[in-house]
Amino acid sequence: MAREDSLSCKYGYTLPKDPTCNLLCSWTATDPSTYLIRGKTYLDDRKKIKAKGTLMEMVGADWLRSDKREDDLGGRPGGIVQKYAAKGGPEFFFIVNIQVDLLLESGEYFLSDQTNQTKKWQEKQEKQAAKVTETKRKREEAFL
Structure with missing residues (x-):
């Protein structure tokens, strides 16, 4: 049995959000304060400060299995971006699309x-x- 078949992942679906990190094949947002960023005085003192927030909020993740490249994740019918677009809001998405291998892709959706x-x-x-x-x-x- 292949590794991907032994996990309870559904390829081609949006992964569930799980802040407790107990579910397999799920995602959660990280606390921004775990990241050190350059503050206003960095060029003088070379000290970084804890981030207080994020520029964009992660709103979803997809795990895709396909025999072709999936270049237009935002345009996928029934996808996260299309669900927001159907509501007619002014949201702006930044999508990270990572091709893991020839068949698997990961898509992360960030909302401004x-x-x-x-x-x-x-x-x-x-x-x-x-x-x-x-x-x-x-x-x-x-x-x-």
């Missing part, structure tokens, strides 16, 4: 939460507009 980024940008713009309005008001009062 544009909604949160857009909301933060809008809040910043509103604060800036309020500050400009207050500055104008104070300037006008000073000239009266």
Whole structure:
């Protein structure tokens, strides 16, 4: 019996998320603080700091068995990206496609939460507009 047949993996399906790491053929996101990154003062002190968050969130993983190259994972009918696209949201995906051997491929899907980024940008713009309005008001009062 081949190794891949002895595991309870279903090739061609999205793997389940398992934060406990108890399931075979599953995935989980890593705590960002386990990564050391260059901080603002790195060029001066050469010290790295713990990451506080991620730029993108991992939202899924596929394990594929195919007799041909699978180049368009985002366009696969019924795939993770297509499910998000059906909802009509503004999400942006970054897909890592790794060909393990001639028959096996792994696909990891990372999602940029544009909604949160857009909301933060809008809040910043509103604060800036309020500050400009207050500055104008104070300037006008000073000239009266």
